[in-house]
Amino acid sequence: LAQRPVITLTTDFGLQDHFVGTLRGVILGLVPDAQLVDISHSIQAFDLLDGTLTIAQAYKYFPAGTVHLVVVDPGVGTARRPLVASSERHRFVAPDNGVLSSVFAQEERMRVHQVTSDHYFLQPVSRTFHARDIFAPVAAYLARGVDSAQFGPEITDFVRFNLPRPKPAEGGALRGIVLKVDRFGNLITNISAQDAPALFEAVAPKFTLRVGTRDITQLRNAYAEAAIGEVFVIAGSMGFLEIAANKAPAAQLLSAGKGAEVTLTLEESARALSSASV
Amino acid sequence: LAQRPVITLTTDFGLQDHFVGTLRGVILGLVPDAQLVDISHSIQAFDLLDGTLTIAQAYKYFPAGTVHLVVVDPGVGTARRPLVASSERHRFVAPDNGVLSSVFAQEERMRVHQVTSDHYFLQPVSRTFHARDIFAPVAAYLARGVDSAQFGPEITDFVRFNLPRPKPAEGGALRGIVLKVDRFGNLITNISAQDAPALFEAVAPKFTLRVGTRDITQLRNAYAEAAIGEVFVIAGSMGFLEIAANKAPAAQLLSAGKGAEVTLTLEESARALSSASV
Amino acid sequence: LAQRPVITLTTDFGLQDHFVGTLRGVILGLVPDAQLVDISHSIQAFDLLDGTLTIAQAYKYFPAGTVHLVVVDPGVGTARRPLVASSERHRFVAPDNGVLSSVFAQEERMRVHQVTSDHYFLQPVSRTFHARDIFAPVAAYLARGVDSAQFGPEITDFVRFNLPRPKPAEGGALRGIVLKVDRFGNLITNISAQDAPALFEAVAPKFTLRVGTRDITQLRNAYAEAAIGEVFVIAGSMGFLEIAANKAPAAQLLSAGKGAEVTLTLEESARALSSASV
Numbered sequence: 128l129a130q131r132p133v134i135t136l137t138t139d140f141g142l143q144d145h146f147v148g149t150l151r152g153v154i155l156g157l158v159p160d161a162q163l164v165d166i167s168h169s170i171q172a173f174d175l176l177d178g179t180l181t182i183a184q185a186y187k188y189f190p191a192g193t194v195h196l197v198v199v200d201p202g203v204g205t206a207r208r209p210l211v212a213s214s215e216r217h218r219f220v221a222p223d224n225g226v227l228s229s230v231f232a233q234e235e236r237m238r239v240h241q242v243t244s245d246h247y248f249l250q251p252v253s254r255t256f257h258a259r260d261i262f263a264p265v266a267a268y269l270a271r272g273v274d275s276a277q278f279g280p281e282i283t284d285f286v287r288f289n290l291p292r293p294k295p296a297e298g299g300a301l302r303g304i305v306l307k308v309d310r311f312g313n314l315i316t317n318i319s320a321q322d323a324p325a326l327f328e329a330v331a332p333k334f335t336l337r338v339g340t341r342d343i344t345q346l347r348n349a350y351a352e353a354a355i356g357e358v359f360v361i362a363g364s365m366g367f368l369e370i371a372a373n374k375a376p377a378a379q380l381l382s383a384g385k386g387a388e389v390t391l392t393l394e395e396s397a398r399a400l401s402s403a404s405v
Numbered sequence: 406l407a408q409r410p411v412i413t414l415t416t417d418f419g420l421q422d423h424f425v426g427t428l429r430g431v432i433l434g435l436v437p438d439a440q441l442v443d444i445s446h447s448i449q450a451f452d453l454l455d456g457t458l459t460i461a462q463a464y465k466y467f468p469a470g471t472v473h474l475v476v477v478d479p480g481v482g483t484a485r486r487p488l489v490a491s492s493e494r495h496r497f498v499a500p501d502n503g504v505l506s507s508v509f510a511q512e513e514r515m516r517v518h519q520v521t522s523d524h525y526f527l528q529p530v531s532r533t534f535h536a537r538d539i540f541a542p543v544a545a546y547l548a549r550g551v552d553s554a555q556f557g558p559e560i561t562d563f564v565r566f567n568l569p570r571p572k573p574a575e576g577g578a579l580r581g582i583v584l585k586v587d588r589f590g591n592l593i594t595n596i597s598a599q600d601a602p603a604l605f606e607a608v609a610p611k612f613t614l615r616v617g618t619r620d621i622t623q624l625r626n627a628y629a630e631a632a633i634g635e636v637f638v639i640a641g642s643m644g645f646l647e648i649a650a651n652k653a654p655a656a657q658l659l660s661a662g663k664g665a666e667v668t669l670t671l672e673e674s675a676r677a678l679s680s681a682s683v
Numbered sequence: 684l685a686q687r688p689v690i691t692l693t694t695d696f697g698l699q700d701h702f703v704g705t706l707r708g709v710i711l712g713l714v715p716d717a718q719l720v721d722i723s724h725s726i727q728a729f730d731l732l733d734g735t736l737t738i739a740q741a742y743k744y745f746p747a748g749t750v751h752l753v754v755v756d757p758g759v760g761t762a763r764r765p766l767v768a769s770s771e772r773h774r775f776v777a778p779d780n781g782v783l784s785s786v787f788a789q790e791e792r793m794r795v796h797q798v799t800s801d802h803y804f805l806q807p808v809s810r811t812f813h814a815r816d817i818f819a820p821v822a823a824y825l826a827r828g829v830d831s832a833q834f835g836p837e838i839t840d841f842v843r844f845n846l847p848r849p850k851p852a853e854g855g856a857l858r859g860i861v862l863k864v865d866r867f868g869n870l871i872t873n874i875s876a877q878d879a880p881a882l883f884e885a886v887a888p889k890f891t892l893r894v895g896t897r898d899i900t901q902l903r904n905a906y907a908e909a910a911i912g913e914v915f916v917i918a919g920s921m922g923f924l925e926i927a928a929n930k931a932p933a934a935q936l937l938s939a940g941k942g943a944e945v946t947l948t949l950e951e952s953a954r955a956l957s958s959a960s961v
Binding site: 201 | 686687689691693698718720721722723724725736737738740741742743744745746749863865866867904905906907908917918919920921925929930
């Protein structure tokens with residue numbers, strides 16, 4: 128039994144218009160047995176950071192051979208290039224604007240091709256909906272077995288940006304930021320297990336995480352361990368420290384959101400423990 | 406032609422993050438030919454009542470053999486148990502917190518297994534995303550044919566709660582509550598055909614349904630039968646009386662919502678008619 | 684390898700309730716190998732114009748043989764008829780209320796059958812959820828190969844409405860309206876390439892598009908061509924002129940929304956160019 132080709136969709140198109148339905152139609156029109164899977168269509172509009180965080184969290188769980196279509200594309204209609212990027216297990220179709228940055232950071236070897244073969248496109252190509260006219264058909268042909276090299280020349284000067292990383296601050300502290308707020312109001316910081324390994328252990332040293340004027344000093348191993356109204360830190364499933372509350376949106380309790388600064392200070396002993404990997 | 410295994414997803418994860426996409430990836434990574442079907446991902450955050458009402462309305466229409474993944478899980482990371490529950494036609498994977506209560510109420514015989522075999526889990530198991538690390542892989546292995554008993558011991562002390570039921574009130578009245586407000590602003594009460602059979606007939610006796618300070622006295626058989634601005638009662642498709650308006654949100658017109666009390670008073674004759682089954 | 688039947692869903696049911704999950708269950712219960720594809724479930728409640736614009740944009744990209752279920756149904760429970768409409772490539776199941784109007788406008792020959800054979804329905808048929816009890820099973824049986832004529836008699840008096848069309852105004856101007864606002868805040872007008880061909884060229888003549896008290900005089904070929912804060916006109920992917928801004932919601936910048944009047948005035952020379960096709 129031949130496996131059906133899996134194609135995932137990640138966009139900032141939302142679900143209220145015809146956009147996503149149209150993409151699905153274009154793909155199925157070319158690969159009727161495709162398995163279409165949404166990662167999310169609620170990437171914040173034009174937000175490359177939100178886009179790259181989202182695809183980078185999800186793609187690796189999909190079966191080998193999956194094609195991932197990622198469209199957050201404020202430059203649609205300009206000269207920014209369409210890309211096909213391939214690792215050993217996964218293939219990606221996206222605009223060349225950095226939206227694959229966190230994928231590039233996780234995958235050792237990727238080959239990237241600029242898409243220039245416009246006979247794969249839907250004609251005429253519109254000015255504002257390249258997802259329909261360029262990216263979706265390219266993803267479909269990839270899933271049908273067309274080789275990446277067929278779409279255009281290999282390039283190495285594709286756009287990539289680094290995720291904001293925490294920086295050392297006064298008194299041995301670490302200054303990070305909130306990367307995103309999730310559906311439950313948890314604040315996902317950019318402080319990872321590499322940055323502060325002690326806080327990813329079951330029993331943590333004393334610490335203070337400052338957000339605005341609030342000092343958070345509790346680490347919890349489960350949301351429900353916390354008292355009602357308590358704001359605490361937890362080792363999140365994305366690999367970063369998260370600021371959370373039990374059945375309540377921490378973002379609202381702290382009046383903090385995406386981009387907010389956080390400052391982590393560990394006790395002397397813990398700092399020693401962490402310093403090796405910082 | 407072998408049928409593809411159907412797996413439904415019901416969660417409170419929302420659609421704006423990577424959560425649901427990641428679940429889909431985990432499942433397809435293990436069962437590439439699975440047919441993934443969303444029931445809803447917009448269960449109100451942490452709301453077990455909303456979760457159980459939703460899965461209980463939808464599951465029975467799916468084909469025999471369907472695996473239903475239901476994750477509303479405020480206790481994630483604590484000692485609350487993961488469950489596999491099986492009826493003759495359906496299988497459910499969920500945390501042991503009552504979110505399957507309305508399924509248990511509809512299915513005569515169910516076998517429930519606590520999931521203890523952690524070699525089915527994604528390792529390392531995170532503290533906050535057991536849907537990804539425990540529930541999704543268990544659902545996938547179930548769909549692949551692993552027997553429920555393989556996941557752990559059968560138990561009978563699983564958590565279940567009763568839906569709030571209407572209670573007799575002064576003067577032969579019935580006091581219920583609003584279970585939920587739907588997308589159209591209809592108020593779904595907990596008064597069923599068993600509680601007030603007369604109101605599920607095409608022609609109803611005189612009655613008053615009080616919500617707050619408003620008395621509703623009209624029963625309609627279709628939304629469009631009502632005058633503009635009229636608030637009325639209708640026998641809803643979930644099996645409960647609903648309070649509705651024509652092309653307008655009754656919840657807003659009445660300033661009433663989930664949990665609001667409603668008091669139903671039938672005329673003498675109708676009461677006699679209903680009393681047999683109350 | 685037999686192709687799996689494709690069934691698309693377009694409704695105003697939203698995603699927060701069990702409605703859509705239930706539809707999917709009903710269809711899979713009857714056609715377990717169906718490929719279910721959402722076009723959108725966020726059609727504005729009861730809004731036939733939004734519904735018909737959405738299905739009309741998306742359906743044509745789907746493979747031949749696709750069944751499209753379209754339910755925006757304020758008249759549910761009344762005598763309004765359920766329909767099966769078939770073109771050479773596509774089939775549609777919808778209430779007879781005009782929600783297919785833009786499809787009828789695009790498809791030359793369609794045969795329309797009233798659905799009267801109630802042995803295809805789920806029994807008992809509820810008063811408020813015909814999508815579950817009537818439309819979904821009919822779509823499923825169609826996908827299983829039941830001929831349209833089996834569902835009931837052919838009719839020609841089905842409901843259809845015309846999309847609002849721009850009208851000539853004083854001084855050779857064209858007066859149109861905003862058909863919808865999309866997820867990005869773009870205002871989609873009803874002025875098409877036929878109405879104002881000059882504005883669909885890469886280089887446009889001088890023009891003024893008035894919305895409220897604002898005069899828009901710039902045409903752009905890509906969002907990112909515009910200065911920050913600039914509001915401009917662009918030839919949109921739906922085939923209509925759109926009013927947009929670069930990474931900002933034009934609707935908000937202009938305080939304009941669906942139904943707003945727009946007045947297009949072209950320079951003399953351009954008008955001459957356009958007049959043939961108006």
